[in-house]
Amino acid sequence: MRAFAGDLPIVLEDASVVAGALTILDRVSLRLAAGAPTALIGPNGAGKTTLLRLAMGLIAPARGKVSWDGSESSSPTRRALMFQRPVMLRRSTAANIRYALAAAGVGRSERAARVSELLALVGLASLGERPARRLSGGEQQRLALARALAKDPAVLFLDEPTASLDPAATKAVEDVIRAVSSRGIKVVLATHDLGQARRLGGDIVLLHRGRVIEVSPAAAFFSNPKTPEARRFVAGELLV
Amino acid sequence: MPENASALQLVLSGDPALYAIVRLSLVVSLSAALFATLIGVPFGALIALNRFPGREAVVVVLNALMGLPPVVVGLAVYLLLSRSGPLGELGILFTPQAMIVAQTILIAPIIAALARQTLEDLWNEYRDELAAMDVGPLGRIATLIWDARFSLVTALLAGFGRAAAEVGAVIIVGGNIDGFTRTMTTAIALETSKGDLPLAIGLGMVLLAIVILVNALAWGTRSIGQRVAG
Numbered sequence: 001m002r003a004f005a006g007d008l009p010i011v012l013e014d015a016s017v018v019a020g021a022l023t024i025l026d027r028v029s030l031r032l033a034a035g036a037p038t039a040l041i042g043p044n045g046a047g048k049t050t051l052l053r054l055a056m057g058l059i060a061p062a063r064g065k066v067s068w069d070g071s072e073s074s075s076p077t078r079r080a081l082m083f084q085r086p087v088m089l090r091r092s093t094a095a096n097i098r099y100a101l102a103a104a105g106v107g108r109s110e111r112a113a114r115v116s117e118l119l120a121l122v123g124l125a126s127l128g129e130r131p132a133r134r135l136s137g138g139e140q141q142r143l144a145l146a147r148a149l150a151k152d153p154a155v156l157f158l159d160e161p162t163a164s165l166d167p168a169a170t171k172a173v174e175d176v177i178r179a180v181s182s183r184g185i186k187v188v189l190a191t192h193d194l195g196q197a198r199r200l201g202g203d204i205v206l207l208h209r210g211r212v213i214e215v216s217p218a219a220a221f222f223s224n225p226k227t228p229e230a231r232r233f234v235a236g237e238l239l240v
Numbered sequence: 241m242p243e244n245a246s247a248l249q250l251v252l253s254g255d256p257a258l259y260a261i262v263r264l265s266l267v268v269s270l271s272a273a274l275f276a277t278l279i280g281v282p283f284g285a286l287i288a289l290n291r292f293p294g295r296e297a298v299v300v301v302l303n304a305l306m307g308l309p310p311v312v313v314g315l316a317v318y319l320l321l322s323r324s325g326p327l328g329e330l331g332i333l334f335t336p337q338a339m340i341v342a343q344t345i346l347i348a349p350i351i352a353a354l355a356r357q358t359l360e361d362l363w364n365e366y367r368d369e370l371a372a373m374d375v376g377p378l379g380r381i382a383t384l385i386w387d388a389r390f391s392l393v394t395a396l397l398a399g400f401g402r403a404a405a406e407v408g409a410v411i412i413v414g415g416n417i418d419g420f421t422r423t424m425t426t427a428i429a430l431e432t433s434k435g436d437l438p439l440a441i442g443l444g445m446v447l448l449a450i451v452i453l454v455n456a457l458a459w460g461t462r463s464i465g466q467r468v469a470g
Contacts, residue, residue, distance in 0.1 A: 058371055081372045087365050090387040090469035099383075103373040131469055151373070 007068050007078050007154040008186060009033040010055050015064035017050050024050045026210040027064065032155070036202020037177070037187035039218070041194065043239050046207040048190035049084065052157045055188065056081045077104070080153035084160040086144030088132035093124055096132045097146050104151035118146040122176050138169025145176055149185075156180060158189040162196065174200060194234070198222055206230050208239060247441035258439065262446050265404060265423040268336055272343030273351075273400035280348045280399070281392060284355030285381050288363055302356065305349030314412030317342040321413065334415040339423070342409040347399035354395035359384050390465025397458045401451055 010032040017025040025047045032038055032055060040048045053059045054066055057076045068074040089096050097118050101111045119125045122142040127135065132143055141161060148156055161177065162170040177200060181187045191197055197204055197218070204221040206213045206229065214221065214230045225231045233239050250258050287298060319325050321333040321341075332338045362384050370380055385392065407425035414421035416430060424443045431440040 056372065058368075076372070076374055083368060083372070087369045089366070089369075089383075100373055103370075103375050103379065131467075133469065147373075 007074065009069065010155065011067050012051075012055065012061075013065050013067075015054060015061040015066055017047075017054060017059060018062045024210055025054065025061075028210075028212050029064075030205065030212055030215065032186065032188055034184075034186050037181050037189060037200050038203045038205060039197035039201030040188065040190040040205045040207055041192065041197050041233070042207035042213075043192065045209075047210040048192075048207055049159050051207065052081060052159050052188065052190055055155075056157050077151065078154040079157070080148035080151055080155070081157040082141075082144045082148045082159060082161060084163060086140060086147075088135070088140055088143065091132060092129050093132050093135065093143055094119065094128035096143055097150055100147040100150035106150070114150070118149060121149070121179065122146040123172060136169075138165050138172060141165060141169070141173055142176065145173065145180075149180065153185060155186045155188065158187065160190055160192070162191075162193070170196075194236075206233060245438055247438045247445060250438060250442040251445055255442070258442055258446070260419065261422055261424055261427050261443065264336065264421070265425070265447075266450075268339045268410065268423060269343060269400055269403035271340045272347060272403045273396055275340070275344040276348040276351045276399050276403075277392075277396045279344070280351030280395075281355045281385065283348075284352040284357075285359050285385065287352075288356050288360035289377075289381065289384075299356065302349055302353045306353050308346055308349060310346055310406040310408030310410075311412065312408075313342055313346045314409035317345065317409070317413045333413060334417060334421060336414070336421060338413040339410045339421060342413045343403040343406070346406065346409055347403050350402055351395050351399045354398060355388075355392055358388050358391040358395065362388050387469065390461050390469070393461045394458045397454050397461070401454045404447065404450055404454075 012028050012030045014027045014029055015025060016023060016027055028047075028051065030051075040051060042048055050059070054061060056079055057066070057068070057074065058081070060066075065072055089099055091099065094115050097115045098111055101114055106114060115128070116125070119128055122145055124135075124139060124142055124146065127139065132140065135143060145158075145161070158177065162173050165173065174196070177187060177189070181200075187200070189196075189200065201218040203215065204218050205215050206221075206227070208229050214225065214227045216226065216230075221230065222234055225234050229239060245253075245255070287295065287302070317338065318333065320327045321330065321338055322328055323333075332341075363380075366380075366384065366387075370383065375383065405425065407429055410421070410423050411426045411429065414423070414426065416422050416426040422430075424447045428440045428443050428447070431437070431443075
């Protein structure tokens with residue numbers, strides 16, 4: 001097992017995020033601890049992405065607080081975030097990973113071995129020299145995943161990791177996520193794909209209009225949702 | 241220079257007087273482009289990556305300076321370097337050094353403004369990823385300059401093209417001294433007024449060829465960049 005000191009658990013206490021007059025997250029309290037993946041679900045605009053950025057430490061709450069293993073200031077050296085539309089650096093696939101390794105402080109001598117290891121993990125071993133921007137959508141998504149893993153994170157945040165991918169590409173990405181999770185890395189993923197939440201989620205957090213509506217273990221959430229919003233969401237009704 | 245030689249003969253026979261002028265022009269304008277890049281790219285990067293009061297005014301002024309009239313730059317540098325000016329003691333007025341200074345001032349804003357735009361666009365694209373990767377301020381600038389290197393070379397070539405083609409600044413601070421500060425553009429202006437059209441036309445042909453070459457290089461850089469970086 002790896003040491004989690006410095007990152008987990010991530011605790012949000014009454015955390016709010018506002019943009020102008022708009023409240024994006026409204027007094028969210030949540031505890032993200034080591035263990036199975038946590039899936040954040042909810043309709044578009046529910047605040048999933050903002051919650052990920054907040055827990056990553058990229059933005060500060062307007063009110064309330066966020067702490068990582070009890071500390072309110074913690075640089076994201078062991079936390080990684082994969083954006084919904086990851087930006088490929090204008091370099092080769094391998095160079096993108098090499099860059100992330102260098103940014104994470106991995107020594108020059110170790111980089112080559114780690115690059116091959118990460119490329120193999122995400123199934124891009126044969127595409128190392130291709131310009132990253134020429135990769136297909138699914139390949140870019142997997143490269144972004146490898147780049148996020150370069151810093152050897154304790155927590156990995158994934159924002160809609162398979163949005164707009166076809167089933168085969170989705171499966172490839174989900175397989176990597178499962179492998180990552182089984183290595184003891186805490187995965188927190190935002191998705192509006194209920195099937196994905198069911199396949200990957202250990203815990204489910206339902207967000208709606210910036211509020212946490214329900215937090216349950218996945219099995220209980222899908223078989224016996226407690227709140228009316230969760231019942232409607234699970235039943236496939238449109239939650240607006 | 242042989243009497244009655246045609247423009248084409250001068251160019252093709254490698255006339256020494258003509259090529260001395262071409263060489264000086266290239267040395268002056270390439271040096272200016274190099275210095276202007278060393279000044280302009282970091283300055284552009286500084287503006288691109290930072291938010292400060294009055295930033296928009298700085299950007300507007302910088303963009304406006306791209307159209308700086310060469311004669312005005314020449315006049316300002318002349319005043320600076322003339323014997324009674326603040327830098328008169330350097331004694332470099334009417335030398336190639338003065339011409340390099342003037343052209344550097346002329347094109348540094350062009351390179352800075354183009355670099356600012358390029359780096360800012362790339363920064364908007366990279367910002368979140370670099371923040372998530374926890375890259376420090378110097379690392380960010382280095383990353384942006386490296387990943388934008390092909391566009392920045394194009395900016396350098398644009399600056400060089402402008403410097404090689406201008407006449408106003410170099411004629412004022414260089415003085416168009418035969419064999420010492422005479423460039424292609426000042427020679428063309430002089431020879432045309434003297435009626436020595438073959439030399440003027442020959443230099444004009446070389447100048448045009450250089451301008452076309454610079455644009456071909458810019459185009460080539462762009463396509464190499466697309467192949468390498470996607």
